[in-house]
Amino acid sequence: MLKLDQLTRRFKDTVAVSDVTLDFPDGQMVGVIGRSGAGKSTLLRLLNRLLDPSEGQILFGDNDIARLKGRELRAWRSDCAMIFQQFNLVGRLDVLTNVMTGRLFEMPGWRAMAQVFTAEERALAIQALDRLGMAHTALQRAETLSGGQQQRVAIARALAQRPRILLADEPIASLDPLNAKIVMDSLRSINREDGITVVCNLHTLDTARDYCDRIIGMQAGRVVFDGTPAQLTAGMAREIYGAEAEEAFNESATSTSLASDPDAAAAPVRASA
Amino acid sequence: MSDTSTNAVHIFERHRAxxxxxxxxxxxLALVIFLICLALSMWISNFTPERLANGVPRIFEYFQTILPGLQWDVLFEGRNEAGRATPGSLTYWYTDFWTYMSLIWETILMAITAxxxxxxxxFVLSFPAAHNFAPARWLHWVSRRFLEICRGIPEILLALILVFMIGIGPLAGVMAIAIHTVGALGKLFAEVNENASSRPVEGIAATGGTWVQQMLYGVVPQVTPNFxxxxxxRFEINVRASSIIGFVGAGGIGxxxxxxxxxxxxxxxxxxxxxxxxxVTVIDLISERLRLGFIGRENFA
Known part of the structure; x- marks a missing residue:
């Protein structure tokens, strides 16, 4: 169970995340929605401490995440994997090495420095890639892949961390609808099959409705909605999105629903052995 | 064409004028300042047309004294039975050829080592010296200042000091050029790092990587071709530097x-x-080939 208690983050005179109190039970798939600038990304970055909170607590068990330093902080980041809108792979490294960087925290320092990976680490990375249907690209440079493929490699890197929580910051905002569906299906199957908690920032409403057990709506740094997709009424959604409502509701623009696309049936994720 | 658009043209033209x-x-104003500076520097350095006119013939005089007295009929003559070279032959001119060659080899080795x-x-200092990756502000400040000091002292002066400290010979030269290289190259490397994307670095940070790992996995692959x-x-420049640095006793052909x-x-x-x-010319050509080949290969990869 991950608990946020009155979590606040300020940037100079703007408050990006304001007094957020939330519980994330283990194994839930949570979608965070809201217009751009609502504080979704900041909230996720606070969870793995890529940003430090200004006030409040982040509790995982009895651990106060907000106070971790050094090796303990890195241990938490290793437990709490993240995937990014722009994938954040190392373009000039091959795909396999990119995935194996997910093991860095567990590796002894000299092996990490010398970039020496063991057969087990390679095997784990290949299994993670294979699960996302990307094993055939293992020896290619990451920058030669398309956006959708890079995001699947990024998910494989996250899996290689053997995380307890997976944070996804707008994972499909830079992808076309087919790739968006592949990525979201992967995240859901990781959530269902491995029991990993997934917290996912999403810009579009229908994707959140289709994939998440629970939706959190944010507006101006505050949580204004927290409930099941069924509880999210059109009026509520309109309030969350404000002026961007039309864009968010326009399902053909950035949605993952591909009812008419035959390829969509080919789900890329296989259960790991 | 409406009145308002001709009016816009009119306003623009006036603004442009x-x-x-x-x-x-x-x-x-800039031209006037430049001319004043030029006049001042000529006055201070006593650079006058007469002096130049007097000096030019002396340059040729000097060249006459260092010209070899080669004679065509004995040009390729070797050494005689007594082991003496004939004056006017290439052998006579380049009596110490192999001494020179071994010193040139020493010069190149000095440049490579330095x-x-x-x-x-x-390489090591360029990461703390890059403002976007420095782990702490004081470390950034210290490494920046250190690089400035390293490249601020002229090589020849460093060599002079080091010759006093560790004695005449190539080691002083190598140290002097190496220190200057740390400063000059460190600044360039740091600037390359500052242009590197921070996304891969963030990716490595999110896996739980240390700062060193973030640099090694996130930055180094991006910057290797430029480095x-x-x-x-810098190696080309160092070959030139190491052929001069011997003037103060720091080894090599100088x-x-x-x-x-x-x-x-x-x-x-x-x-x-x-x-x-x-x-110097041959090294420049080889190194330029290597460099272009390397950059070219990167661009087409």
Whole structure:
């Protein structure tokens, strides 16, 4: 169970995340929605401490995440994997090495420095890639892949961390609808099959409705909605999105629903052995 | 065409005329300042046309004293039975050829060693010296200042000090050039790092990687081609530097050049000069090929 208690983050005179109190039970798939600038990304970055909170607590068990330093902080980041809108792979490294960087925290320092990976680490990375249907690209440079493929490699890197929580910051905002569906299906199957908690920032409403057990709506740094997709009424959604409502509701623009696309049936994720 | 659009043209033209007028004034001012500086520097350095006119013939006089007295009929004559070379032959001119060659080899080795040492120091310091990746502000400040000091002291001065400290010989020269290389290359490397994308670095940070791992996995792969290219360029510069640095006793061909200039001032000066120029040119050409080849390969990969 991950608990946020009155979590606040300020940037100079703007408050990006304001007094957020939330519980994330283990194994839930949570979608965070809201217009751009609502504080979704900041909230996720606070969870793995890529940003430090200004006030409040982040509790995982009895651990106060907000106070971790050094090796303990890195241990938490290793437990709490993240995937990014722009994938954040190392373009000039091959795909396999990119995935194996997910093991860095567990590796002894000299092996990490010398970039020496063991057969087990390679095997784990290949299994993670294979699960996302990307094993055939293992020896290619990451920058030669398309956006959708890079995001699947990024998910494989996250899996290689053997995380307890997976944070996804707008994972499909830079992808076309087919790739968006592949990525979201992967995240859901990781959530269902491995029991990993997934917290996912999403810009579009229908994707959140289709994939998440629970939706959190944010507006101006505050949580204004927290409930099941069924509880999210059109009026509520309109309030969350404000002026961007039309864009968010326009399902053909950035949605993952591909009812008419035959390829969509080919789900890329296989259960790991 | 409506009145409003002709009006817009009119306003723009007037604005442009004003801009040009103020720019012209600035240009004239800059020219005046330049001329004053030029006049001042000529006055301080006693650079007058007469002095130049008097000096030019002396340059040719000097060249006459260092020209070899080659004679066509004995040009390729070797040594006689007594082991003496015939005056006027190439053998006579380049009596010490193999001494020069071994010193040139020493010069190149000095440049290679100094470049490797310097590039290593520059590599290590370039990460804290890049403002976007520095782990702490004080470390950034310290590494920046250190690089400035390293490149602020001229190589020849460093060599002079080091010759006093560790004695005459190539080690002083290597150290002097290496220290200067750390400063010069470190600044360039740091600027390359500042242009690197922070996304991969963030990706590595999110896996739980340390700062060193973030640099090694997130930054180094991005910057390797540029680092290599700059290091090769610096190697070219270091070959030139190491052929001069011997003037203060820091090893290499420069020491021999200094010796023949101060003791003989005859055709041996030209003999050494020709070899130095040839060496520098050949190294430049090879290194340029390597550099272009490397950058080219990167662009098409």
């Amino acid at each position: 004003e801009m040009r007028a103020s720019k012209r004034a600035m240009n004239i 470049s490797l040492l310097g590039a290593f120091g520059a 290599t290219s700059y290091a090769l360029l 020491q021999e050049l200094n010796r023949v200039i101060s003791f003989y001032s005859d055709d041996r000066v030209l003999a050494v000069l020709i070899l130095v120029v040839l060496t």
